[in-house]
Amino acid sequence: MRLPLQDDESSEEDPAREKRALIGLSLVSGVGAQRMRALLATFDTPSSVFQASRSALTRVDGIGPQTAEAILTFDDRAAVEREMERAEKLDATLLSPWDERFPDRLREIYDPPAFLWMRGTLRPTEGPMITIVGTRRCTDYGRTQAHHFAAELTRRGFTIVSGLAYGVDAAAHRGALDAGGRTLAVLGSGVGRIYPQKHTGLAERITEQGAVLSEYGLDADPDASNFPERNRILSGLSLGTLVVESYSEGGALITARLSLEQNREVFAVPGAVTKAPSRGTNRLIQRGHAKLVLEVEDLLEELPDVTVEDPDTVEAETVSAEQGPDPTEALSGEEEKLYEALTETPVHIDALCEETGLDPSTALPILLKLEFKGLVHQMAGKQFYRA
Structure with a gap:
């Protein structure tokens, strides 16, 4: 069958051809992130998915006759072109797992994303990453601690990962940015649909000193089901997750659990036992699921193999580099x-x-x-x- 690439497929280089096929696959009705992972695990490349037979497609876990039919009949090159034009307008890049910029640690998790849309930059030699998460309804104490830990870790050469949400997430991003370091925001919406909208300016700052990432379509809505799913990327990118204020239930605790499942470290900043926003973090510590951290050195003790920078040297270099x-x-x-x-x-x-x-x-x-x-x-x- 004809792939949703271009009229003369043979004239296009394989990477560009596979990029178009990957975009096309992401646009097929019924093919979400989980099914796309299953398809690529079976057929290796996006173009091979479109060339597969009906019987081969339906043998893939999660692919029924209806989804197989949608793949076989998809030939909307115009939709692929529109997505590529939208990406160009947003200055967004499609990262596939075979791209050298695709984070290595993310490849290691059980269910890595089939692709990532990126606005900003990811470096092949990105520094060690720490994820900082917490409640949207944080206290001033939580906001201050998130900013402080992000800034101090940044000064030691870490890249800060968070989810761009209100509260702790935003404070963590700002802490990294204010310290002149790098930060990554992983969205539960498309990179062309910043959520929450009030953080559009913050997202722009992040693209200048890091990247905004998403496994969803460029203009995908922030559906509620997306956020628990994207949390595996938050934890998967990093050496460990630091939880700063969490109620007894919430997305931050999901990220902490996923971090443990991915064999990553989990840290928590303690809070007053009488304060609801600290109940989740205090429980993590009490149950032995997270190490209590009072200062950055407490966190670094659990990462003995990571080479960190001298914060005084980093600060001096930052000042001397100012123009x-x-x-x-x-x-x-x-x-x-x-x-x-x-x-x-x-x-x-x-x-x-x-x-x-x-x-x-x-x-x-x-x-x-x-x-x-x-x-x-x-x-x-x-x-x-x-x-």
Whole structure:
């Protein structure tokens, strides 16, 4: 049969031909990630799937007559072209398992993704990775700890992996970015459909210092069933998973369980026994499923084979590599006063006003300007800290 590639298939190089076939396979009705993995495990290449007979297709686990028929009759080259044009517009790259940029550790898990759409960059020599996850409804303590651990691990040469969600995930990404390091966001939607939408700006920052990844179609909706499934990628990319605040149930605990199943390390930041957002993390520690970590060194003790960088050296190199004028030199008097009153620890607007003598109606617009300049971050409850 004719593959959904192009009119003259023989003139196209094999990698490009297989890329088109892989996109085509992803567009076939009824072929999800699990069935695609089964098909590729049987036939090795996407083009071979389209060349297979009906009987050969139905012998694949999970492929019934209806799905086999959909594969045999799929010939929508226009849809493949539209997907490729959409990818070009998004500057998105399709990574297949035979691409050298496809993360090695992800190949090792029981059910690796059949492909990944990527916006940004993945390096063949990417540093060691740690996944940081936690509840969307985190406290200021959880948000601060996620930011702190991400920044400190980044300074030691780690790449931070998380899921771009509200709360702990976003704080972890920002911690890595603020420290000048790399971070990867694994989505439960398509890379052309950033979810939550409010994190579109954060996703753009991530593409500049890492990558946004998804095993779903470019504009796939954030269906609820996608998120537990994508968690195996969160854990599979990394040497281990650090859980920062989790209720008794939640996606972070699913990621921790998957990490254990994948023979990866699990760490947890303890919290107050009276606080619901720490019950999940405290239980992980209590049951021996996670190592309690109070500082980065506690985590590094469980990774003796990983070579880490000296944070003082990394910071010095980062400073020496900076180009352009210092953005703080162009601040107005009131901007400088507010900026000098801030530290890396979140401070409430009332405390800032008391220290600077400014009223909230004056201070808040100035803080917003500083945030636009990338000098300040705002947390829930009108709390601010230096970027």
